Amino acid sequence: MEQPFIQFRDLHKSFGEKQVLRGVDLGVPRGQTLVVLGGSGSGKSVLIKHTIGLHLPDSGEVLVDGVSVGEQDEAGLRATRKKVGMLFQGGALFDSMSVFDNVAYALVEHTDMTSDAVADRVTEVLGMVELENVEHLMPADLSGGMRKRVALARAIALAPRGLLYDEPTTGLDPITSNAINRLIRGLQSRLGVTSIVVTHDIQSALMVGDRMAFLHEGRIRFDGTVDEAKRSEEPLLRDFLQGGGYAQA
Ligand SMILES: Nc1ncnc2c1ncn2[C@@H]1O[C@H](COP(=O)(O)OP(=O)(O)OP(=O)(O)O)[C@@H](O)[C@H]1O
Ligand SMILES: [Mg+2]
Numbered sequence: 738m739e740q741p742f743i744q745f746r747d748l749h750k751s752f753g754e755k756q757v758l759r760g761v762d763l764g765v766p767r768g769q770t771l772v773v774l775g776g777s778g779s780g781k782s783v784l785i786k787h788t789i790g791l792h793l794p795d796s797g798e799v800l801v802d803g804v805s806v807g808e809q810d811e812a813g814l815r816a817t818r819k820k821v822g823m824l825f826q827g828g829a830l831f832d833s834m835s836v837f838d839n840v841a842y843a844l845v846e847h848t849d850m851t852s853d854a855v856a857d858r859v860t861e862v863l864g865m866v867e868l869e870n871v872e873h874l875m876p877a878d879l880s881g882g883m884r885k886r887v888a889l890a891r892a893i894a895l896a897p898r899g900l901l902y903d904e905p906t907t908g909l910d911p912i913t914s915n916a917i918n919r920l921i922r923g924l925q926s927r928l929g930v931t932s933i934v935v936t937h938d939i940q941s942a943l944m945v946g947d948r949m950a951f952l953h954e955g956r957i958r959f960d961g962t963v964d965e966a967k968r969s970e971e972p973l974l975r976d977f978l979q980g981g982g983y984a985q986a
Contacts (some may be wrong), residue, residue: 740803742767742899742931743821747797750783757783760797760956765948770925770932772942772963773940774977775952781935782826784952785901788933789821790814801899811851821848821899822892826907826935828884830876830891836863839870840891847895862890865927882913886920893924900924902934906941918944939978951977 741764743820754841759778765771776783779870786792787799790806799806801817809817830839840859844850844955860873866886876884885905892900906914925932925945936942942949942963949966951959951974959971966974 739767740799741765741931742802743785744800745784745797746800748784748787748794748799749796750787750792751795751955756955761952761955761957763950763957763960765931765933767931768925768929768948770921770934770945771948771950772946773933773935773950773952774937774942774974777937780955781952782903785823785903785933788899788901789818789823805916815847819843819895820897821901822895822897823901824885824888824892824903824905826903828888830884830888832876834876835872836874836876836879836887839876839887840872840894843891843894858894859890862894863887863892865924866887866890866910867916880913882916885909885917889917889920889924893928896928900930900932902932902936904935904937906936906938906967911940914938914941915944917941921945949974 743765745763748761761784773781773784783792787794788801788806790809793807801821804864806817837859840862841855844855844858863871863908866889868883868886879887902921906917909917921934922945924930934945946963948962949959950957951971953973958971959966959974965980969975
């Protein structure tokens with residue numbers, strides 16, 4: 738079998754006494770979208786942040802495109818972060834910077850593009866998330882759905898081969914959520930990226946996912962295709978799928 742683009746191997750991570758990840762084994766095949774489900778506080782955000790070295794494993798490893806992220810030096814880590822974009826939980830835009838500067842940030846940091854080329858690219862990626870003429874706005878001027886789109890434009894600016902989405906639809910109304918789900922799908926088919934989507938939103942999970950993984954008490958309790966997930970006998974996963982997701986904490 739082809740090597741997965743992102744691979745977690747026996748990943749352990751604790752904070753003080755609290756063991757969050759207790760041996761996670763999980764792979765994301767190239768070009769596919771894996772949805773990670775699990776209760777609030779189960780470690781979903783911690784897990785995906787390991788992919789770009791925002792957390793380092795206590796033991797085990799994370800491979801991106803065959804390279805162990807935990808063993809990279811600064812230059813290696815920068816290369817990984819160019820290769821894999823992340824949409825953070827809550828959007829996390831720079832509030833004191835315009836939409837233009839938010840989206841341009843990585844281009845200015847990571848490339849030697851001219852300012853004209855940066856401006857063209859900013860317009861291009863805003864177009865990909867279906868936003869026009871918003872460059873001059875400040876994050877405070879945007880609706881929740883627009884913030885997510887801008888954050889997504891920022892995450893795709895460097896044309897990453899992988900994308901991590903942490904709760905991309907949380908807090909959005911159903912129509913806006915649907916639009917974001919379509920965008921995620923569209924980016925996947927247009928750009929061929931490999932993605933991990935963390936979500937509590939079952940509609941979103943079913944719409945964007947090729948595969949599903951269920952994280953519980955630090956381990957992966959289910960890992961399979963969406964169809965396999967629907968047929969799974971795993972009680973916690975069944976509760977999740979039938980109950981329409983977890984209540985928000
Ligand atoms: N930097 C940190 N320092 C200490 N503890 C942390 C840190 N980051 C996360 N944790 C702890 O790790 C556990 C898992 O957190 P995480 O944010 O991954 O949960 P989650 O599954 O993403 O939850 P939610 O669905 O609410 O976003 C929590 O108990 C959290 O308090
Ligand atoms: Mg989280």
